[in-house]
Amino acid sequence: MDRRKFLTGAGALALTGCSRTPELEHRRRVNWRMATSWPAGMPILQDGAELFARKVADLTNGQFNIEVFAADELMSGFAVFEAASRGDIDCFHSSSYYWAEKVPGCQWFSSVPFGLNTQGCLSWLFSGNGMKLWADLYRKHNLIPYPMGTTGSQMGGWFKDRVETLEDIANLRIRIPGLAGRVYSRLGATVFSLPLSKIYTAMKDGTINAADWVGPHLDKRMGLDNLAPYYYYPGWHEPSGILELGINAASFAQLPPDLQAVVKAAAQWVTQYMIAELSAKNAEALYEIRSGGTVEVISFPREIIEVFHRTSEQVLEAEAGKDVMARTINEDYKRFLARWVDWGMVESVGYFDMMR
Structure with missing residues (x-):
């Protein structure tokens, strides 16, 4: 093996976290600002953004520092895309479907109803x-x-x-964003796209009578289990929930290659952290919700799921028709899904059927 090539790859990242080299000592410090779409103190989501900043600092021995601002500290959570685009901030952490009105094609990079799950979506991103x-x-x-x-x-x-x-669907006043909101709207429901800070209050005062947020752990922390007696599954509308780091192109171009690699490595580390953390805590929270005796954890009826599926296909085609890029992305996504879903069924459904 060429030792010099090895040290310019992953090994170099590990070494920068262990020793302070002369090159790093004399390099100009880099200071970035990041804004997120999450409230201050939001477990896992805002925590993930702050962990990313700490990891970048650790891997560069403090030469690259990112100041993180929660939603409404520097700007609203929905203003971060435009702010990073203009260069007002260097990067943001959010979910891509929030920009659907401006960039229709962005929705496929977060979650698609009846689409790829997390493992499948990451496979499409990195191996497709x-x-x-x-x-x-x-x-x-x-x-x-x-x-x-x-x-x-x-x-x-x-x-x-x-x-x-x-x-029953037509009588809903439901908080649900993105493509799923369009599905419910087509079925007659009144749809609200409320930020996190307003979901609990709207549910409590009756402005809405149904709400989607994330999953057992974060939903329970918000107190939604105290406001509604029925907790439905599966999450047909968001099977992957990929979050995004959006980086101003000029800010990124100004970084030397090794610091560009640090940014990507830290982002991947946060992804692994969130997968592990939410999986463990969702399992515990679901057990507590079931054990509490006041909430019924229930599956949507098969007939309703079939309606959701047919309507989702119509919505996806309509969204893909909004511009050339959305159509191109949708076609590529569908091709990948068609091949991947058979393996997903064998791997996951087959395994859990065996575990019953």
């Missing part, structure tokens, strides 16, 4: 054409996207009343 398409999509916005974290497969949401018929 996903990352190239995402970079192409954001280029005209002066942004470089990179996956950083995931909420995993979500739950179907909290409902004050049972959902058994199409009439």
Whole structure:
């Protein structure tokens, strides 16, 4: 092995975290600002952004520092995309489907109803054409996207009343964003795209009678289990929940190659952290919710799921028709999904059927 090539790869990242080299000592310090879409103190999501900043600092012996601002500290959580695009901040942490009105194609890089789960979506991004398409999509916005974290497969949401018929869906006033919101809207529901800070209050005062957030751990921390007696699954609308690190292109270009590699390595570390943390804590929270005796954890009826599926296909085609890039991304995503889903069924469904 060429020792010099080895040291310019992953080995170099490890070494920078262990020793202070003369090169790092004399390099100009880099200071970035990051804004997120998450409230201050938000477990796992805001924690993930702050962990990313700490990891970057650790890997560079404090030469590269990122100041992290939660939603509403520097700007609203929904303003971060435009701010990074203009160069007001160097990067942001959010979910790509929040920008759907401006960039229709972005939705495929977060979660697609009845689409790839977390493992499948990461496979499409890194081993398929996903990352190239995402970079192409954001280029005209002066942004470089990179996956950083995931909420995993979500739950179907909290409902004050049972959902058994199409009439029940039409009577909903539901907080749910993105493509899923468009599905519910087509089925007659009144859809709200509320930020996290307003979900609990809107559910409590009756403005909404149903809400999607993430999954057992974060939902329980918000107190949604005290407001609605029915907790539905599966999360057909968000099976992957990939989160994004959006980086101003000029800020990234000014970094030397090794610091660019640090940014990507730290983002991947955060993704691994979120997968492990949410999986462990969702298992514990779901057990507590079931054991509490006041909430019924229940599956959507098969007939309703089939309606969701048909309507989702219509919504996806309509969204893909909004511009050329959205159509290109949708077609590539569908091709990958068609091949991957058979393996996913064998790997996951087959295994869990065996465990029953």
